Amino acid sequence: MHKSAHIGIILGIGLMLVSCTAEPDTAGNRSELAFEQDTQLQLPEGFQAVVVAEDVGPARHLTIRDNGDIYLALSEKQDGAGTAALRDTNGDGVADEIKYFGEHTGTGIAIRDGYLYRSSDLEVFRYEMPEKNLIPSSEAETIVTGLPDQNTHAAKSFTFDNSGNLYVNVGGPSNACQEEGRTPGSPGQDPCPQLERQAGIWQFSADQLAQDQQKDGHRYATGIRNAVALDWNSSVNKLYAVQHGRDQLSALWPDFFDEEENAELPAEEFFAIDDGDNFGWPYSYYDQFQEKRVLAPEYGGDGEEVGQADNFEDPIYAFPGHWAPNDLLFYNGEQFPEKYRKGAFVAFHGSWNRAPETQEGYRVSFLPFDGEAPSGEDETFANNFAGVDTIKSPGDAEHRPMGLATGPDGSLYISDSVEGNVWRIVYTGN
Template identity: 25%
Template sequence: MRSAILAALLAGAATGALAQGAPPAETKAKVDDLEKLQAFKSTNTAPAAEVPQTGRRADAIRKTLAKIKLPEGFKIDLYAVVPDARSIAVGPNAGVLFVGTRKSKVFTVTDRDKDRVADEVRPFAPGIEFKIPNGVCFSKDGVLTVVEQNRVLSFPAAEFFYEAPDVAAALVVKQGDLIPASEESFNHTARVCRVGPDGKTYIALGQPYNVPAPEKLDLYAKHGIGGIVRMDADGKNREVFATGIRNSVGIDFAPDKTLWFTDNQVDGMGDDKPPGELNRATKAGENFGFPWYGGGQVRTVEYKDQTPPAGVVAPVAELPPHAADLGLTFYNGKQFPKSYRGGIFIAEHGSWNRSEPVGARIMFAPAGADGKVGQPAPFAEGWLTGDGEYLGRLVDVAVLLDGSLLVSDDTAGAIYRISYEGDAK
């Protein structure tokens, strides 16, 4: 169904794109390139240069990895040097990685000889001018979705077109229509996405404030800012799925088809409050408490005298305050021991204004079929030194096709691979 919708979308894309109005002169060339790709026409864009995978940077990263602590039987290696690496999407066919950034590029990572080390890293679709293309996700039939700050694009059969500068592309949400242009901000703009069991695309939209003013709440609720929206593959039938979320940069679906997500808590309330959140959405329309709650059951100063909405959903687990929990994934592989299967791995980016830094590690929480989770605990750590220096800041986690765990680091500019070499019983 998703493929059929996108095929129809691509067939009429050129006409639709041209009907959307003339872009500003300074961006017209790039917009024209996108229109050409929608119509399967060449942009005459030169191939993008490869990112070097050897040299001082790679050597320095491996030196850092030698300091990382893992449970017995696990090891961590450098999988790829990828500048500004953020969200990871693993191709369902060949395991090609697509890596989003908060800059202007999406990267492809290819391991051709399957030795579990990347052979080639280069920018994807270099003819397209991306703007904060942090969110990347795949459908089961191989359609890649890229969510920018205020636009959504899709790329059918991305794993098979990615090697050429010109790729099949579709405009899902045009520039300026994901959120109102008036609400664009430099803050909390890293979108993330997942294609759900229902075939719809789910997108988390962070709101730009630490705590928004009351006059913003109706507008944000209407558009899903500070929430999660969902839509069909072609962008139609958009609806707000969840509200009351400050800034989620990590969402994933559990085996029972419920949507789980991390949420970053309110700043400026002290080192030890409020806690970070791991949440579970079981149906559309749920409210998760922000801005009345700053994290967990801690009320915000700004809304402490106001009555929260009825039926606010509490987090299923609280996370260390200000550790900046971002990407998460349910472990669906078979390489790791059974105690990890079905559990949740979470990437902590690390605190930015805490008097004593915390985070920059991978957390793990066992999860049951009943939706309950055990206490999250460190799984991989060592990127934060005892002197408070960050040797890396982790962003996302994803399961490679062989069952190993991939981890992105936007400070080091790398993708790591954690594998298990013991008895996986």
């Protein structure tokens, strides 16, 4: 089901000065932009990567303002703050003003109707953004509170629809809801109590203050282990997510799975989500080789038996196992060629649990869409963030792609969770 491809790899090491024709700038004028191209990244023919910023701090998701200002959610505080704001003041494509603000670290960040929305691991809040200010001048307003405090899968990523609703990911705080977590042979809890407040997507109002998950939230979908990669597809008015699949099939159930199967299974599942959907975690997982959902071993499965797995929704697409999808972006810009319009980019943070096989992921993939469904196979769009040929553990990677955003000119921005680099991918056609 999966096809991995590179198209027109740009080779080289280091940086070189190039000149390209930029898309309209914030004033609406076309201009010649000289920038330093990052030739480490491997991209399709006609694309070039600009290093917008380096060493901003370990980054999660990012968002871009209409004037080109960039905002990064951080996982570790820098200068005592959890959010970074970047501005290019001279039009050379590089951020030369960087400021830090905000008390909380976390994953989610987005701009909507003059507000910068941000999430910690426990809340969603927002800042009013004055028109010309790089950073907010007022205190944050709490939008959602009472989200579960958990050590595992704590990220509260979010997105908005076109009707004033906010969707928040609340991950399942375990691998497979076992009675004894990550313990060989331990059965799964049935029913799994984590499904009551976790392992799903919750819907809230985007503008109402001080909403509590249990009092005000609506469980929009359930049975989702962890969907850090979450986006509303405005072209079809539908919610989508890419799930982190479960781990350790061979370590926990060696009678049914070998190390090779453990490295490849299960799929990272791409969901099209309707209100009320159940995607089957922890009772099942999707096997991309058999092309079917099967019963999890914690609930009596052996890698082939379907059982109650037949009661749950299937993914619309299956990516390779353990690649760790950490952001999803439907491309609505116009700078990129037609094939990319309304398709999906997925940032894969990279695996940790494929040993003794090499670790995989560490790239941004593209999946074409026609309407609500994929129209072809995925392909690698941006690669070599890791900077090494063989990745034995995540610590080998120089950079790991984390967040995705579309700039006002249609460029694609990518954030890095290791050092906090930001890349801008532009299409020049040469």
